[in-house]
Each structure stands twice: as structure tokens, then as C-alpha cells.
Amino acid sequence: MKKINIDSPKKTIRDVEIGDRVTIFDFVNLYECRIGSDTRVGTFVEIQKGVEIGSHCKISSHTFICEGVKIGSGVFIGHNVSFINDRFPRATNSDGLPKNRDDWDLIPTTVADNASIGTGSTIMCGVVIGEGAMVGAGSVVTRDVPAHTTVAGCPAKVITDTEGN
Amino acid sequence: MKKINIDSPKKTIRDVEIGDRVTIFDFVNLYECRIGSDTRVGTFVEIQKGVEIGSHCKISSHTFICEGVKIGSGVFIGHNVSFINDRFPRATNSDGLPKNRDDWDLIPTTVADNASIGTGSTIMCGVVIGEGAMVGAGSVVTRDVPAHTTVAGCPAKVITDTEGN
Amino acid sequence: MKKINIDSPKKTIRDVEIGDRVTIFDFVNLYECRIGSDTRVGTFVEIQKGVEIGSHCKISSHTFICEGVKIGSGVFIGHNVSFINDRFPRATNSDGLPKNRDDWDLIPTTVADNASIGTGSTIMCGVVIGEGAMVGAGSVVTRDVPAHTTVAGCPAKVITDTEGN
Numbered sequence: 001m002k003k004i005n006i007d008s009p010k011k012t013i014r015d016v017e018i019g020d021r022v023t024i025f026d027f028v029n030l031y032e033c034r035i036g037s038d039t040r041v042g043t044f045v046e047i048q049k050g051v052e053i054g055s056h057c058k059i060s061s062h063t064f065i066c067e068g069v070k071i072g073s074g075v076f077i078g079h080n081v082s083f084i085n086d087r088f089p090r091a092t093n094s095d096g097l098p099k100n101r102d103d104w105d106l107i108p109t110t111v112a113d114n115a116s117i118g119t120g121s122t123i124m125c126g127v128v129i130g131e132g133a134m135v136g137a138g139s140v141v142t143r144d145v146p147a148h149t150t151v152a153g154c155p156a157k158v159i160t161d162t163e164g165n
Numbered sequence: 166m167k168k169i170n171i172d173s174p175k176k177t178i179r180d181v182e183i184g185d186r187v188t189i190f191d192f193v194n195l196y197e198c199r200i201g202s203d204t205r206v207g208t209f210v211e212i213q214k215g216v217e218i219g220s221h222c223k224i225s226s227h228t229f230i231c232e233g234v235k236i237g238s239g240v241f242i243g244h245n246v247s248f249i250n251d252r253f254p255r256a257t258n259s260d261g262l263p264k265n266r267d268d269w270d271l272i273p274t275t276v277a278d279n280a281s282i283g284t285g286s287t288i289m290c291g292v293v294i295g296e297g298a299m300v301g302a303g304s305v306v307t308r309d310v311p312a313h314t315t316v317a318g319c320p321a322k323v324i325t326d327t328e329g330n
Numbered sequence: 331m332k333k334i335n336i337d338s339p340k341k342t343i344r345d346v347e348i349g350d351r352v353t354i355f356d357f358v359n360l361y362e363c364r365i366g367s368d369t370r371v372g373t374f375v376e377i378q379k380g381v382e383i384g385s386h387c388k389i390s391s392h393t394f395i396c397e398g399v400k401i402g403s404g405v406f407i408g409h410n411v412s413f414i415n416d417r418f419p420r421a422t423n424s425d426g427l428p429k430n431r432d433d434w435d436l437i438p439t440t441v442a443d444n445a446s447i448g449t450g451s452t453i454m455c456g457v458v459i460g461e462g463a464m465v466g467a468g469s470v471v472t473r474d475v476p477a478h479t480t481v482a483g484c485p486a487k488v489i490t491d492t493e494g495n
Contacts, residue, residue: 009174009339012191012208026342027192027357027374029208029226038428043342043359043376044192044392046208046226056428058421061359061376061394062209062412064227064244064284076421079394080412080452082227082245082285084302089281091223091241098203098221116419119394120412120452120470122245122285122303137414138452138470138484140285140303140319154303154319154470154484174339177356177373192357194373194391209357211373211391227374229391229409229449247392247410247450249467254446256388256406263368263386287410287450287468305450305468305484319468319484 001034016047019055033065036073054113068108068125075111078119078137083109085125112147121156166199181212184220198230201238219278233273233290240276243284243302248274250290277312286321331364346377349385363395366403384443398438398455405441408449408467413439415455442477451486 006013010026019037024030028041032049035041039053042061047053051065054073059065061079068085071077085106093103107125111117115129118137129135133145136152136159145151150160171178175191184202189195193206197214200206204218207226212218216230219238224230226244233250236242250271258268272290276282280294283302294300298310301317301324310316315325336343340356349367354360358371362379365371369383372391377383381395384403389395391409398415401407415436423433437455441447445459448467459465463475466482466489475481480490 010342012175026359027209029191040428044209044227044357044374056422056426058428062227062245062374062392066244074420074422074426076419078412078414078419079396080227080245080392080410082243082302084243084284088299089241089243089283090239090279091281092221092239092279096221096239098205098223114420114422116421118419119414124302134418137412137454177340192374194356209374209392227392227410231409245410247408247467249408249449253464254406254408254448255404255444256446257386257404257444261386261404263370263388289467 025061042079060119068106069111070108071111072113072115072131074114076116077111078117078121080120081117081123082121083123083125085109087125115145118152190226207244225284233271234276235273236276237278237280237296239279241281242276243282243286245285246282246288247286248288248290250274252290280310283317355391372409390449398436399441400438401441402443402445402461404444406446407441408447408451410450411447411453412451413453413455415439417455445475448482 001017012029014031016030017034023040025043029046033047033051035053036055039057041059044062047065048067050067053071057075059077063081066085069083111129112131114132117135120138122140124142129145130147132148134150139156140154142155166182177194179196181195182199188205190208194211198212198216200218201220204222206224209227212230213232215232218236222240224242228246231248231250234248276294277296279297282300285303287305289307294310295312297313299315304321305319307320331347342359344361346360347364353370355373359376363377363381365383366385369387371389374392377395378397380397383401387405389407393411396413396415399413441459442461444462447465450468452470454472459475460477462478464480469486470484472485
């Protein structure tokens with residue numbers, strides 16, 4: 001791993017640790033995260049601090065990965081996928097002042113190795129998406145996804161295992 | 166309020182009125198709108214003309230706020246939230262020429278003070294999201310949301326009031 | 331048609347054929363595609379290689395159009411719309427190495443003339459959206475949409491024809 005900092009017209013990258021042969025496309029905002037070898041990061045992607053992404057992943061355009069998310073290796077994240085880390089988000093505290101990071105509980109989310117998350121999906125905080133699982137496009141995932149199963153819908157439900165049964 | 170114009174590599178900001186201590190992140194397209202004091206605007210956000218946003222709000226990354234939307238103070242708008250202002254959008258008029266702003270009816274949308282709109286939600290035009298209401302992540306809101314209630318789903322339905330009842 | 335290449339701070343445009351009076355906004359990533367006359371392309375849009383878009387279309391902000399998509403003339407694509415071209419996406423092959431374009435089957439999608447796709451919709455691969463059809467905001471389209479009908483929901487179902495019956 002090496003740490004990179006790029007502040008160019010098309011890239012805002014601050015304190016990001018990357019492995020070998022990582023590809024990062026234009027118009028990205030990445031900070032204080034780790035991205036494994038051979039992983040590709042598409043355009044219009046934001047990855048927040050503390051995020052860990054394994055090797056050989058594909059993070060597609062327009063996707064948002066927040067603090068608290070850990071992604072294994074060989075994972076496909078489609079376009080326009082959003083993660084969440086706060087179950088009851090509010091802009092302000094009860095005193096009316098803006099919430100800072102200390103004012104709410106971060107709830108982690110895990111995506112295990114070789115899972116695929118379809119384009120346009122929203123992943124609620126606190127879930128584990130199991131190894132090799134597949135989330136159908138446009139899903140809203142609100143609970144854990146067992147390994148090697150496919151889920152789809154809003155809220156997402158198991159529709160099959162990945163062997164087609 | 167002061168009016169700002171910034172045309173830098175990472176920001177397109179034209180005729181935007183802002184209050185004090187407004188934070189605007191990279192890769193934004195904001196024009197002819199008003200943003201109140203202490204409000205934060207994330208990356209990859211577009212805010213169109215005529216939009217009014219109160220103070221102490223958080224507008225998260227990848228969100229689109231169109232003409233006709235009025236947002237109160239202390240409002241949380243999640244990531245990847247889209248508003249709408251045209252009920253039956255078409256690219257062209259019956260003569261086949263591109264529609265201009267005079268060729269369709271703008272339908273306004275209001276988000277009242279201290280409401281929260283979850284990540285990945287789509288807000289149909291013409292709705293009022295009441296004070297302190299919460300819209301669950303990944304929702305499609307097609308009708309008014311009463312104050313201090315939580316809605317979720319596609320289409321979004323009331324699941325509880327915000328006291329947990 | 332003329333071919334354009336622009337690599338400026340706010341635009342990444344490579345080998346794109348455009349007609350007359352095409353408008354392209356800031357923060358876009360367009361490559362090896364064709365865009366017809368009088369079509370408008372919004373901010374934060376990515377259009378991939380091989381995509382063909384007709385004349386007099388409106389492609390709104392935050393939208394992703396992938397390889398394999400063909401869009402007619404007079405088409406409205408809302409904000410934050412995502413297309414798909416791979417039914418079972420995976421990041422890697424069974425040998426664990428990253429998939430390249432030769433390692434999966436591209437499944438095409440067609441949007442016929444004068445159709446409208448609402449904001450926040452996800453369009454599964456392999457569908458045909460018929461002439462003049464309308465897809466409601468926030469829909470997940472998983473099957474063909476007949477001409478001159480309106481569909482909505484997740485998954486999208488016919489709710490009316492466009493005459494209001």
C-alpha cells in the first residue's frame with residue numbers, strides 16, 4: 001500500500017492508501033480510506049474516511065460509500081449505489097446547532113468477498129451482505145443478505161440462491 | 166446574505182446568495198438559489214434557480230434539488246436524493262421542438278423545518294413534507310408526509326410517528 | 331455530425347459525435363457515443379461507448395447511460411436515472427481476476443422516440459421502452475413497457491395508457 005494525495009481539477013484525493021494497479025476515474029472525492037490492488041473506482045464516486053475496500057473490486061460511477069462500510073475482495077458495486085451509516089439522521093441536535101460526528105452513532109455495514117450489489121440500490125446501515133450474494137438492481141436492502149443468495153425489491157427479499165434454486 | 170459567483174475547476178456557482186459559515190464541497194453546480202447560514206452542501210450536488218434552503222441544513226452528496234423546491238431550517242437531505250417539479254415531463258412540445266421553461270407547469274414542493282429525507286429517496290412534485298418528519302432511505306414519496314411522522318417504502322407510507330408509536 | 335474531444339477541468343469528452351446545437355453542461359464523462367441535434371446533456375452525466383441518442387432529447391443531471399443503450403428522438407430522461415447492461419454482474423471471473431469487456435454478455439436496451447423516463451428510475455437490461463411511453467419517477471423497470479402506456483413502481487407495472495384511461 002502507498003498513500004496518495006491528489007488535488008487536481010478532476011480529482012480530490014486526500015490521504016488514500018491504495019494497492020497496486022488501482023484505477024481511479026475522473027470527478028471523484030476520496031479521503032482517508034483504503035483501496036486494494038486491482039480495484040477500479042468510477043466517475044462521480046465519493047468514498048469517505050475509514051472505508052476499507054479489498055482487491056479486485058469494481059466500484060461503479062455515481063456511487064457513495066460512507067464511513068463505517070467495509071467491502072471485501074472481488075466485490076462488484078453497481079452504479080448509483082448508496083450506503084448509509086446513521087439510522088435516524090438529523091441535521092441538528094436538539095439545541096438547533098449542526099450535528100458533528102460526535103453527535104450520532106455510526107452503524108457499520110459489511111459487504112463480504114465476491115458479492116455483487118446491483119445498480120441503483122440503497123443499502124441500509126447495520127447489514128451484512130454475505131459472501132457471493134447478489135443484490136438486484138434498484139433494491140433497498142434493510143436486513144442481512146445470506147451468503148450465496150440473490151435478493152431484490154423494496155425492501156429486498158430473497159428470490160433465489162445463486163445456484164438458481 | 167451575500168451573493169457569490171465562483172467558476173473554478175471544481176465549482177460552478179452562479180448568482181447564489183449564501184448566509185454565514187456555509188460550507189460547499191467540490192464538484193457542485195449551484196445557480197440562482199439561496200442557502201442559509203451554517204448549511205453544508207456536499208459533492209456532486211446540483212441546486213437550481215429559485216430554490217430556497219434554510220439555515221443549519223445538511224444537503225448530502227449526489228443530491229439534486231430542482232426549481233420549485235423550498236427547504237426549511239435544520240433539514241437533513243441524504244445522499245442521492247432527487248426532487249421533481251414536472252408531473253408529466255416530456256422532452257419536446259407537440260410540434261417536436263424542445264420544451265422550454267414556459268412550456269410546462271412547475272409544481273412546487275416544500276420540506277418543513279427539521280425534517281429528514283433518507284438517502285436514495287425520490288420526492289414527487291407537489292408534496293409537503295411536514296415539520297420534523299422523517300422519510301426512510303430509498304423511499305419514493307408521492308403524497309404529503311404529516312409533521313412528526315416517519316414514512317418509508319415505494320410508494321412511501323406512514324410507518325410510525327417520530328415518538329416511536 | 332462532427333466528432334469532438336474535450337479534456338477541460340469540467341468536461342471529459344472523448345471521441346463523441348454530436349449533431350448541431352447540442353448543449354453539454356459541466357462535470358460530464360462522455361466517450362465514444364453519438365448525440366443527436368438539439369439534445370441537452372446535464373451535469374454529472376456519464377455516457378459510455380456505443381450509446382446512440384437521437385435528436386431533441388433531454389438527458390438530465392446525475393444520469394448514467396451504459397454501453398448497449400439506444401435512445402430515440404424526443405426522449406426525456408430524468409435526473410438520476412441508471413441503465414444496466416449485465417444481468418449478473420460480477421467483479422471477477424472464476425479465476426479471481428478482474429472481468430474485462432470480453433468476459434460478460436452485453437444485453438441491449440432500447441428507449442423509443444418520445445418516451446419519458448422519470449427521475450430516480452432504474453432500467454433493467456434487455457427491455458424495450460415503447461414510443462411515447464412514460465416511466466414514473468422512482469420506478470424499477472424490469473420488463474418491456476408498451477408504447478403509449480405509463481408504468482410506475484418497483485417493479486414497474488402499467489398504471490394507465492398515456493391518454494389517461
